[in-house]
Amino acid sequence: MQQIIDFIRELDKLKGITRKNRPLGMDRFENAAEHSWQVAVLALSLAEFADPGVDINRVVRMLLIHDVGEIDTGDRIVYAEGGWEEHKEAEMVAARRIFRFLPEPKRSEMMELWEEFEAGETPEARFAHAADRAIPAILNLAFNGQSWVENGITFERVVARIGAPIKAGCPVLWSYLEVRLEGEGAFLP
């Protein structure tokens, strides 16, 4: 029990890891903990659009812990260029450190979920990636392109970076977003 409690206290640090999006209408940046919550609820809400074989409970579990590595590395906007291999390697080292707080078999179970998400190869991981890539777009489209504008991300780069993974994991979601991106793309550089 003490190991679980220590794990939960360690995870508390995720509340201090800021991302590039701001909650709608707020000045501050969102943090990785509230993001993890929102993307898990998005996946739950989108369940009917997942492929029939997708285990949505596994998707939710993955999303709840997919960002824990950022406790050590910080968040990195998906539009950053270069250095991704080193960043991903550092996140894996961090995830291992953090899940080590847990007793077995929970430790391995969580690490496997984290690795499955990172690999992005199972239907569950693809669906989880679609939700994770879509959420900044869902927020930005309702907030004048906030994080894209602030970081000088062009319409073309948005589509190039998030289009394929969203389409692969949840085609209906991409059909919806693509039209809105084109229609409201005027605010993009």
Place this chain on the structure above:
Amino acid sequence: MQQIIDFIRELDKLKGITRKNRPLGMDRFENAAEHSWQVAVLALSLAEFADPGVDINRVVRMLLIHDVGEIDTGDRIVYAEGGWEEHKEAEMVAARRIFRFLPEPKRSEMMELWEEFEAGETPEARFAHAADRAIPAILNLAFNGQSWVENGITFERVVARIGAPIKAGCPVLWSYLEVRLEGEGAFLP
């Protein structure tokens, strides 16, 4: 799809609902969105201590949406005296308003999860309540009793308010917390 997107954007407001706990070592108060994430991960991590029949996936779903009513009502510390019936009624009206963004059957499914949590009668709801009541204690015990000290909550009131629900939903967790509360209760008024 538009209904789901509107729902997720409405939920974004939960990031602005502050609670009485502060993230460990931070000045600001935590918000209900990051709390919902942390309590869901706590439930997942505690799964082995749930009664054999408990569907942990249902527990996680409940916890992810248990606080959405606070978007309209704000958070209320569990130690507040009186007015609970009115507060709970207002939260239910708010939950209905918010889940109405969703299409059926998602709308009813989420509302049922929310009501099941509120009623606290199923094994899943009892386990979810145990996690929800335990998390402020888990944080406070690592932060000099922060929210209890700031709100003048005595050791006796802590035990009286959180003891029974934690014991009912997860006895092992209460055994753990009870000893720590007694041992470190010195910081309490």
